[in-house]
Amino acid sequence: xxxxxxxxxxxxxxxxxxxxxxxxxxxxxxxxxxxxxxxxxxxxxxxxxxxxxxxxxxxxxxxxxxxxxxxxxxxxxxxxxxxxxxxxxxxxxxxxxxxxxxxxxxxxxxxxxxxxxxxxxxxxxxxxxxxxxxxxxxxxxxxxxxxxxxxxxxxxxxxxxxxxxxxxxxxxxxxxxxxxxxxxxxxxxxxxxxxxxxxxxxxxxxxxxxxxxxxxx
Amino acid sequence: xxxxxxxxxxxxxxxxxxxxxxxxxxxxxxxxxxxxxxxxxxxxxxxxxxxxxxxxxxxxxxxxxxxxxxxxxxxxxxxxxxxxxxxxxxxxxxxxxxxxxxxxxxxxxxxxxxxxxxxxxxxxxxxxxxxxxxxxxxxxxxxxxxxxxxxxxxxxxxxxxxxxxxxxxxxxxxxxxxxxxxxxxxxxxxxxxxxxxxxxxxxxxxxxxxxxxxxxx
DNA sequence: GGATGTGAATGTCTTCACAGCT
DNA sequence: AGCTGTGAAGACATTCACATCC
Numbered sequence: 001x002x003x004x005x006x007x008x009x010x011x012x013x014x015x016x017x018x019x020x021x022x023x024x025x026x027x028x029x030x031x032x033x034x035x036x037x038x039x040x041x042x043x044x045x046x047x048x049x050x051x052x053x054x055x056x057x058x059x060x061x062x063x064x065x066x067x068x069x070x071x072x073x074x075x076x077x078x079x080x081x082x083x084x085x086x087x088x089x090x091x092x093x094x095x096x097x098x099x100x101x102x103x104x105x106x107x108x109x110x111x112x113x114x115x116x117x118x119x120x121x122x123x124x125x126x127x128x129x130x131x132x133x134x135x136x137x138x139x140x141x142x143x144x145x146x147x148x149x150x151x152x153x154x155x156x157x158x159x160x161x162x163x164x165x166x167x168x169x170x171x172x173x174x175x176x177x178x179x180x181x182x183x184x185x186x187x188x189x190x191x192x193x194x195x196x197x198x199x200x201x202x203x204x205x206x207x208x209x210x211x212x213x214x215x216x217x
Numbered sequence: 218x219x220x221x222x223x224x225x226x227x228x229x230x231x232x233x234x235x236x237x238x239x240x241x242x243x244x245x246x247x248x249x250x251x252x253x254x255x256x257x258x259x260x261x262x263x264x265x266x267x268x269x270x271x272x273x274x275x276x277x278x279x280x281x282x283x284x285x286x287x288x289x290x291x292x293x294x295x296x297x298x299x300x301x302x303x304x305x306x307x308x309x310x311x312x313x314x315x316x317x318x319x320x321x322x323x324x325x326x327x328x329x330x331x332x333x334x335x336x337x338x339x340x341x342x343x344x345x346x347x348x349x350x351x352x353x354x355x356x357x358x359x360x361x362x363x364x365x366x367x368x369x370x371x372x373x374x375x376x377x378x379x380x381x382x383x384x385x386x387x388x389x390x391x392x393x394x395x396x397x398x399x400x401x402x403x404x405x406x407x408x409x410x411x412x413x414x415x416x417x418x419x420x421x422x423x424x425x426x427x428x429x430x431x432x433x434x
Numbered sequence: 435g436g437a438t439g440t441g442a443a444t445g446t447c448t449t450c451a452c453a454g455c456t
Numbered sequence: 457a458g459c460t461g462t463g464a465a466g467a468c469a470t471t472c473a474c475a476t477c478c
Binding site (some may be wrong): 008013015017018050052053054057069070071 | 460468469470472473476477478
């Protein structure tokens with residue numbers, strides 16, 4: 001019998017790597033769907049996703065059983081299920097703090113819109129930038145942060161300010177009730193329990209590469 | 218007796234998480250140095266870096282023993298050591314493929330220059346963009362990729378092209394002898410053994426956040 | 435027959451705890 | 457006395473291998 005465990009049951013022990021892999025399976029499923037493929041095996045997901053079929057099945061098993069033995073998974077069905085698991089069945093209200101170069105790249109990043117992430121407000125502390133129009137957004141002064149986050153019921157904040165300003169922004173955003181933050185500043189941020197934080201740290205990634213290059217022969 | 222193991226001995230079993238933490242220790246050491254702090258304990262590195270003191274000591278132990286018992290680590294000394302481990306004692310020649318919004322943010326990203334990453338060439342396939350001047354760089358047509366990578370002895374390539382163009386770029390770059398790639402395209406790339414690859418996947422990070430938000434209560 | 439779902443086995447990473455220097 | 461460096465223990469994640477079901 002096919003039973004989908006609720007998030008409550010499944011929560012608690014899902015590792016970050018499992019979540020990352022779910023994202024990647026989802027992407028592969030979108031591609032498969034675009035190709036008109038109807039069914040997919042754990043083996044195919046594994047090969048395209050750079051993992052093993054056992055890993056795919058184990059990852060999925062934390063949330064339910066979505067396949068048919070002997071057949072594999074229905075592409076549209078599994079796609080829907082993973083979207084559900086990742087919370088992508090709905091749109092998310094996002095704000096961007098920091099209207100620099102990185103912020104500028106993010107606001108017009110098509111892949112965000114495609115996945116239901118709507119940037120509904122942009123803030124900057126620079127008087128020169130406030131009032132500028134970016135696509136459908138007018139850059140707001142950072143004093144309005146709390147008010148606008150609340151009024152627009154923002155759920156996720158993207159921090160794209162310089163490192164030395166990031167922690168202050170995060171403190172304010174957390175106090176305003178936001179529980180998810182994507183940080184582009186190259187600093188380790190402190191957030192209370194219950195606030196989800198992910199970091200995009202390009203310097204760290206580059207250093208991973210130089211380490212690899214340096215430690216060969 | 219203080220013995221620094223060579224990269225050769227240490228190579229082989231260093232995990233990605235260890236390398237990431239080394240990056241973060243390095244950053245903390247730079248901050249400590251800027252404050253004029255002379256010595257630091259594994260406990261302080263741990264607290265600021267969001268880990269444990271045992272983890273810090275274990276990470277460092279893979280490469281040598283850099284501390285003094287009873288005292289801690291000399292800030293400038295440990296800083297130098299970690300820079301050495303990560304290969305940051307020298308400059309690295311970098312090229313950027315893809316002159317879109319993300320590329321534009323990267324080329325003026327101060328934190329890259331600061332760490333010795335010099336973007337020495339920029340490519341795009343769009344005729345409109347070729348010839349434009351970005352800072353000190355003129356955007357080159359992608360036909361010149363192989364020639365320019367070789368002539369400038371580029372060591373690291375940053376891929377910032379749309380997903381469906383990324384694999385082709387990577388294949389060419391790898392054939393041209395580059396052994397380290399930082400990928401911003403939202404696809405899983407195939408590279409042969411011996412080529413280091415890191416991915417910056419903003420959509421995946423966002424999905425990590427929506428998963429966390431959705432699986433609470 | 436063929437591919438899933440899953441306990442058990444294995445492998446990897448983290449934490450403990452303490453001997454050993456300074 | 458204080459803090460490092462490190463084997464040993466423990467926690468966690470991946471892989472194996474097979475019973476189960478379409």
